[in-house]
Amino acid sequence: xxxxxxxxxxxxxxxxxxxxxxxxxxxxxxxxxxxxxxxxxxxxxxxxxxxxxxxxxxxxxxxxxxxxxxxxxxxxxxxxxxxxxxxxxxxxxxxxxxxxxxxxxxxxxxxxxxxxxxxxxxxxxxxxxxxxxxxxxxxxxxxxxx
Numbered sequence: 563x564x565x566x567x568x569x570x571x572x573x574x575x576x577x578x579x580x581x582x583x584x585x586x587x588x589x590x591x592x593x594x595x596x597x598x599x600x601x602x603x604x605x606x607x608x609x610x611x612x613x614x615x616x617x618x619x620x621x622x623x624x625x626x627x628x629x630x631x632x633x634x635x636x637x638x639x640x641x642x643x644x645x646x647x648x649x650x651x652x653x654x655x656x657x658x659x660x661x662x663x664x665x666x667x668x669x670x671x672x673x674x675x676x677x678x679x680x681x682x683x684x685x686x687x688x689x690x691x692x693x694x695x696x697x698x699x700x701x702x703x704x705x706x707x708x
Contacts, residue, residue, distance in 0.1 A: 564670050565592035565618025566661055568653060569611070569636070570629035573597055578627075578658050586662050592618045593662075598635050608638040619646050625661060625670050627653040648672050656682035 568575040575595035583590070596614050598607050618624045623646045628636040631651040639649045650657070650672060657679035664670045 563592055563620070564622045564665060565615070565620070565624040566594075566665065566670075567611075567614055567618055567624055567626045568593075568595040568658060569597070569626060569639075570595075570653065571598050571633055571635060572600075574629050575653075578653065578655060581655055582658050582662060585659060590662065592620065592624075594618060596635070604634050604638060607634060608641055611635075611638050612642060615642055615647060622669070623647060625650065625672070625675075627651075627657060627661060629653050650676060650679075652679065654679060654682070 568578050570578075575597045579593065579595040594614050594617070596607075596610060615624050615626075626639055626647055626649045628639070628649055628651045630636060636649065636651055639647065648670075657675065660678040660682075661670055661675055664675060
């Protein structure tokens with residue numbers, strides 16, 4: 563099983579983890595969150611990051627979900643053994659949940675995870691407007707709205 567590490571500035575990673583536990587339970591193996599505090603140096607964070615990856619990797623590597631491309635949590639992953647990790651940026655709750663779901667099936671396909679995360683970003687208000695417009699048009703033609 564691949565490990566999963568959520569990394570962020572401030573408490574975002576812990577909040578993502580706690581929220582994902584609502585859906586997947588609190589007994590998820592090889593899952594951690596690691597946040598960078600405002601008092602911490604990049605080097606201190608890097609040491610904690612290396613330790614977390616060592617704890618999570620049991621031979622199948624670690625998928626790291628980072629909050630922000632180019633931020634300190636993300637850039638410090640460049641110092642890790644790149645053969646054992648996959649880093650995906652732009653972490654959001656949908657991505658975390660998809661990562662956990664993919665891992666239950668087998669291994670985490672990074673491209674499938676990225677595709678799923680991108681598909682989860684939609685303008686919901688626009689979708690609702692389009693549905694309403696479609697319902698009004700069907701009603702005008704004598705069809706019942708959904």
